[in-house]
Amino acid sequence: MPNVFNPMKSDTDLANLINQLNSNFAKLDNEAVTKVFYGPGQVPRLIDGRLPNELGYGMLVYDANGIPLIYIASDANGNPVLKVAPPGVDATTAPNSQLIFNSAQNVFKVIWSATATVPLIPLVAVPPDVSSVTVDVDTGLEATLPPAFHAYLQVGSEAYALPHESTNPQSTNTAGVSWSLKASTYVSSGKIHFRLLGQNYSSIADVPSLTVKYYLYQETAQ
Structure with a gap:
């Protein structure tokens, strides 16, 4: 506690000296x-x-x-x-x-973040449902964690929140191609999995592989 104690002078009378000592000891006691x-x-x-x-x-x-x-x-x-x-x-x-x-407020925190790739969705003769793909990502997280998530589809320099449906996406360079991509989470075998479902609604061209950035969240109060 520097610069807090009051110095005692040699010419201080006894009564004031005792008061000063008591004051300094009180400050020292509070310091504890x-x-x-x-x-x-x-x-x-x-x-x-x-x-x-x-x-x-x-x-x-x-x-x-x-x-x-x-x-x-x-x-x-x-x-x-x-x-x-x-x-x-x-x-x-x-x-x-x-x-x-x-710390007492219940908010979400990011507990997992990664990217996943949806493989090429091939050309279909009879759209829309005969061609679909899924990607399962095992995060290694315990199943007790709530599978809240956000996911974004990356197409070139642009990002779209999922679910997203696009006609004539820039990545195909083919007019008339229509496709959709949806995302969900599910719990299986004690783990949280992330599923992406892609569908090609066109009979004109393949939909190329797509990249998805995703985040899983957990409540801080859990």
């Missing part, structure tokens, strides 16, 4: 449960230990204006808390809508 680090102008930049305003035990990280932006603690009920706020917002009092992150 709360550590405060100050920045320029004696503005607190970090508090570690017992936090003010009954926020429990943990850590507060402040900006240059003395506003707590990061709150890490075990609250009064013994629950772990981690909150992060943008500049100028008090992480200890702001609602969830203003926070960058709150």
Whole structure:
């Protein structure tokens, strides 16, 4: 606790000397449960230990204006808390809508991301359903994870959210070709699988191999 103790002068009378000693020992006693680090102008930049305003035990990280932006603690009920706020917002009092992150808020996190290839969908004589392909991707994730996902079809420099249906796609260079691509997830044998279904509705040309970028999500509260 540098620069906090008040120095005692040799010419101080006994009564004031005792008061100063008691004051310094009180500060030292408080140091055992709360550590405060100050920045320029004696503005607190970090508090570690017992936090003010009954926020429990943990850590507060402040900006240059003395506003707590990061709150890490075990609250009064013994629950772990981690909150992060943008500049100028008090992480200890702001609602969830203003926070960058709150460990108590149930949001999705990305747990798996990869690409998959749908093989060429060949020309069909009688469209649309006689030519379809599937691609199963075993992620190795446990089946208890909810299979929420987003998938995007990549055609050249463009990306389309699935399901997507396209007529005359740029990748075929053949007029009149109509095709569709759909995506789903399912659980089998203790794993989550990702399935892509492609269909060629045309009797004019093959639909070439297609690339799909996909993301699987899990709730943070799970």
